[in-house]
Amino acid sequence: xxxxxxxxxxxxxxxxxxxxxxxxxxxxxxxxxxxxxxxxxxxxxxxxxxxxxxxxxxxxxxxxxxxxxxxxxxxxxxxxxxxxxxxxxxxxxxxxxxxxxxxxxxxxxxxxxxxxxxxxxxxxxxxxxxxxxxxxxxxxxxxxxxxxxxxxxxxxxxxxxxxxxxxxxxxxxxxxxxxxxxxxxxxxxxxxxxxxx
Numbered sequence: 001x002x003x004x005x006x007x008x009x010x011x012x013x014x015x016x017x018x019x020x021x022x023x024x025x026x027x028x029x030x031x032x033x034x035x036x037x038x039x040x041x042x043x044x045x046x047x048x049x050x051x052x053x054x055x056x057x058x059x060x061x062x063x064x065x066x067x068x069x070x071x072x073x074x075x076x077x078x079x080x081x082x083x084x085x086x087x088x089x090x091x092x093x094x095x096x097x098x099x100x101x102x103x104x105x106x107x108x109x110x111x112x113x114x115x116x117x118x119x120x121x122x123x124x125x126x127x128x129x130x131x132x133x134x135x136x137x138x139x140x141x142x143x144x145x146x147x148x149x150x151x152x153x154x155x156x157x158x159x160x161x162x163x164x165x166x167x168x169x170x171x172x173x174x175x176x177x178x179x180x181x182x183x184x185x186x187x188x189x190x191x192x193x194x195x196x197x
Contacts, residue, residue: 035166035170039171042157046154046155053147056147059143060144063140064085068114070130104182151182158178158179162176
């Protein structure tokens with residue numbers, strides 16, 4: 001009888017240990033699945049946020065030729081500035097990834113120089129078509145700034161989770177890498193530019 005009790009006690013202990021191991025495996029699997037799904041959600045949000053930025057950039061690209069054409073009518077001898085704006089626009093449209101971020105920053109700089117031309121041409125400032133295009137561009141730039149903030153917020157959350165332990169283990173297994181922020185690259189672009197219309 002004593003042997004029977006020892007066997008049943010050992011069997012019960014074995015069952016308890018097995019149950020604990022199964023519960024731990026289920027908990028680890030549940031955590032892994034949850035963490036992986038969280039990364040997938042953040043990755044999709046980052047892609048959606050970038051798509052929103054892309055839509056605003058497309059609107060800006062479409063507006064720039066109209067601005068250049070309007071300015072060209074008044075500032076015929078400013079062809080170098082106009083050519084730089086168009087070249088920057090074309091580069092920004094064809095770039096991807098981190099190169100697109102740099103190209104966008106360069107385009108913003110050339111647009112500032114385009115608007116600075118209006119100081120030399122008061123009749124351009126009075127042109128209704130130019131003023132309407134300028135208002136449209138200002139609205140697009142505000143929407144673009146909002147879209148960039150959202151994108152950067154999502155990227156911050158994604159990159160933070162990518163760095164934190166133990167979620168970084170899951171990120172490595174998924175082959176995820178940090179995403180770049182949409183930010184200004186030069187000190188000159190950070191300064192306030194006074195442009196009056």
